[in-house]
Amino acid sequence: MKPAQKMQPLAALNRLNEIATGYLASQVFFAACKLGLFQQLDQCAATAEELGQKLNIHPEGCRRLLASLAQIGLVEREGERFRNSELAGFLTPQSPVALEPLVMWGDLFYRLWNFLPDALREYGPRWQQAVGASADETFVALYEDPIRLRRFVQTMNAYSIPEGAAIAEQFDFTPYTCLLDVAGGPGGLSQQIGLRHPHLRGIVMDLPPICRIAEEDIEANGLSGRFRAQHADLFAGPYPAGADVITLGWILHDWNDEHCRTILRNCFDALPSGGALLIVESVLNDDLSGTEFGVMMSLHMTVCCEPGARERSEAEYRTLLEEAGFSLVDVRRYGAPRDLIVARKL
Numbered sequence: 230m231k232p233a234q235k236m237q238p239l240a241a242l243n244r245l246n247e248i249a250t251g252y253l254a255s256q257v258f259f260a261a262c263k264l265g266l267f268q269q270l271d272q273c274a275a276t277a278e279e280l281g282q283k284l285n286i287h288p289e290g291c292r293r294l295l296a297s298l299a300q301i302g303l304v305e306r307e308g309e310r311f312r313n314s315e316l317a318g319f320l321t322p323q324s325p326v327a328l329e330p331l332v333m334w335g336d337l338f339y340r341l342w343n344f345l346p347d348a349l350r351e352y353g354p355r356w357q358q359a360v361g362a363s364a365d366e367t368f369v370a371l372y373e374d375p376i377r378l379r380r381f382v383q384t385m386n387a388y389s390i391p392e393g394a395a396i397a398e399q400f401d402f403t404p405y406t407c408l409l410d411v412a413g414g415p416g417g418l419s420q421q422i423g424l425r426h427p428h429l430r431g432i433v434m435d436l437p438p439i440c441r442i443a444e445e446d447i448e449a450n451g452l453s454g455r456f457r458a459q460h461a462d463l464f465a466g467p468y469p470a471g472a473d474v475i476t477l478g479w480i481l482h483d484w485n486d487e488h489c490r491t492i493l494r495n496c497f498d499a500l501p502s503g504g505a506l507l508i509v510e511s512v513l514n515d516d517l518s519g520t521e522f523g524v525m526m527s528l529h530m531t532v533c534c535e536p537g538a539r540e541r542s543e544a545e546y547r548t549l550l551e552e553a554g555f556s557l558v559d560v561r562r563y564g565a566p567r568d569l570i571v572a573r574k575l
Contacts, residue, residue: 257297259335262320266294267313267329270304271321274312326390330383341532348532355532364533372438382442386417389478392509392565393421399563400507400571402426402474409434409472411496412463412480416443418509419476420450431456432469464491468499475500478509479567482530485537486549493553500574506550508570512560513542522566546570 261267264284269275275283281291295311298304303317313321319328337360341348344355356364371377402408402422407430410419416433423431433443433456440458447456459469463480475496481489496506511523518524519540527540541549547557555572562568 254297254301255335257294257301258303259332261294261298261303262329262332266298267303267317267320268322270311270313270317271323274307274310276309277311280311326387327383328387330380330387333381333384338529338533342529345528345532352531352536354534372436375438378438379442382415382439385414385479386446388566389414389417390421392478392567393418394425395563395565396476396507396509396569397422397425399561399569402429405474405505406430407432407472407474409469409475409499411468411475411477411492413443413476413478414439415446416456416458417446418478420446420452420456422476423452423456424450427455429455430471432472433458434461434469436460464488464495466495466498468495470499472499473501473503474505474507476507476509481508481549482510482526482540483534483538485535487537488535489549490552493549493555497554497574502574504574506555506572506574508546508572509567510546510570511540511566512546512568512570513540515542515544517542520566543570 264286266280266284269280269283277292277295278288280295281288284291286294295304295306298317299306299311303314303320304311305314318324319326321329340359341355344358347358348355354364356362356367360367362370371381396418403426406428408419408422410416410431410433412435413419413433414435416431419431419433423429431452433440433447435443435458437460440460443458447453447458461468468475477492477496481492484492493506500506511520511526513519513523513527517527523540530538530540543557543560546560550557550572554574556575558571558573560568560570
């Protein structure tokens with residue numbers, strides 16, 4: 230269908246310029262985080278000269294950086310002095326939820342996207358091109374470095390903690406007694422649910438190095454009496470016994486359909502009749518449209534995961550769940566990057 234009115238060249242330029250330069254705002258955010266700018270402004274407001282001296286950057290460069298941060302809403306100006314905006318408060322050590330680890334998008338993943346055309350031609354991830362190692366080699370090295378691993382799982386928690394708190398309100402956990410967080414990373418999602426529902430016990434399941442971090446977080450959250458971390462293999466199973474509700478957050482989009490079937494069958498086997506499975510993923514429409522984040526994340530799977538890994542539609546999840554023995558109940562949108570898929574074992 231032809232548009233009712235032709236787009237004028239200037240309008241086209243404005244929109245395409247916005248798309249083409251979108252990465253500039255990301256780089257401003259990444260640079261400010263890496264320089265420690267928000268931590269400095271958390272202590273007191275400062276001029277560009279004062280801040281440049283503290284951050285060891287040129288005052289004119291600092292002035293331009295601050296102007297850019299003001300433009301995207303991360304700092305506010307009072308005369309010649311700048312201070313953090315309310316949003317930037319979430320990037321400081323005082324934040325109730327640490328969101329500064331989102332800077333990870335500007336490190337490892339940014340390099341993968343340089344090779345998107347090759348990923349599309351060959352339909353495969355770009356780890357070897359981007360970092361000179363396979364995905365397996367990259368993550369083995371990551372697990373062997375406690376500092377980098379801690380940083381990586383903080384990125385998981387940047388999503389999982391706010392969303393876990395929301396899911397704790399969205400879903401009725403009253404009938405359940407024990408929650409299993411499958412491949413739960415440091416357990417931010419499940420621990421937020423446990424904090425909101427003190428009757429629940431919990432198990433965070435992941436690889437041994439991540440389980441050690443999860444145990445630290447469990448203790449820090451005062452959940453040691455009710456929650457624990459336990460290693461189990463995502464594909465080989467069996468999963469820890471005793472849970473009547475399972476969370477599966479941002480796991481299925483990493484894998485092709487066959488691997489997803491294995492994971493879902495393991496979840497089915499681990500649950501009793503009447504048990505619930507809560508899948509936290511960005512759910513697309515049948516035509517693969519959806520939120521901008523969900524659609525772009527599906528493309529992101531192409532550059533970083535195995536062929537066939539993707540964000541899926543409700544119909545695709547329904548098929549996978551029914552094949553594993555589950556009945557899909559509903560999909561709940563709760564204003565987060567990811568959605569909540571509720572399924573039950575009858």
